[in-house]
Amino acid sequence: QVHVVESGGGSVQAGGSLRLSCTTSTYPYSRYILGWFRQAPGKEREGVAAIHSRGGDAYYADSVKDRFTFIQDTAKNIVYLQMNSLKPEDTAMYYCAAGSIWRRPPREADFGYWGQGTQVTVSS
Numbered sequence: 001q002v003h004v005v006e007s008g009g010g011s012v013q014a015g016g017s018l019r020l021s022c023t024t025s026t027y028p029y030s031r032y033i034l035g036w037f038r039q040a041p042g043k044e045r046e047g048v049a050a051i052h053s054r055g056g057d058a059y060y061a062d063s064v065k066d067r068f069t070f071i072q073d074t075a076k077n078i079v080y081l082q083m084n085s086l087k088p089e090d091t092a093m094y095y096c097a098a099g100s101i102w103r104r105p106p107r108e109a110d111f112g113y114w115g116q117g118t119q120v121t122v123s124s
Contacts (some may be wrong), residue, residue, distance in 0.1 A: 002026050002113040006096035009118030012086055020081040022096035028077050030054055033099045035106040036081050038092035047106035049081060059104045086122045093117040
C-alpha cells in the first residue's frame with residue numbers, strides 16, 4: 001500500500017505564492033509518476049501538473065505554465081509544487097497522486113494512489 005501525503009495549502013492574495021509538497025511512503029516518489037490535480041467547487045477535477053522523475057520530464061497545464069514548477073528534494077523524498085503569481089481561479093482543493101503511466105495531460109484513471117488534498121484559496 002502506498003500512502004501519498006500532500007501539504008502546504010493556504011490562503012493568499014492574488015499575485016502571491018504557495019509551495020505544495022508531496023511525499024510517498026513505501027517507495028521513493030521517483031518510482032512513480034506524480035500528478036497534481038485540482039478541483040474547484042462545481043467543477044471537474046483537472047490535472048494541472050505531473051512529473052516523471054526518472055524520465056526527466058514534467059507537464060504543466062497551459063493555465064499554470066510559467067507560474068507553477070516542480071522542485072525535487074530526493075534526500076527528503078519530497079516533491080514540491082512551487083506556485084507563483086497565483087490567481088483567484090487557482091482556488092481549489094489540490095490533490096497529489098501517484099501512478100505508473102506517463103501521459104500528457106495526466107489522466108485520473110492512471111493514478112491509483114491519492115492524498116487527502118490540501119486547500120488553496122486565492123483572494124482578489
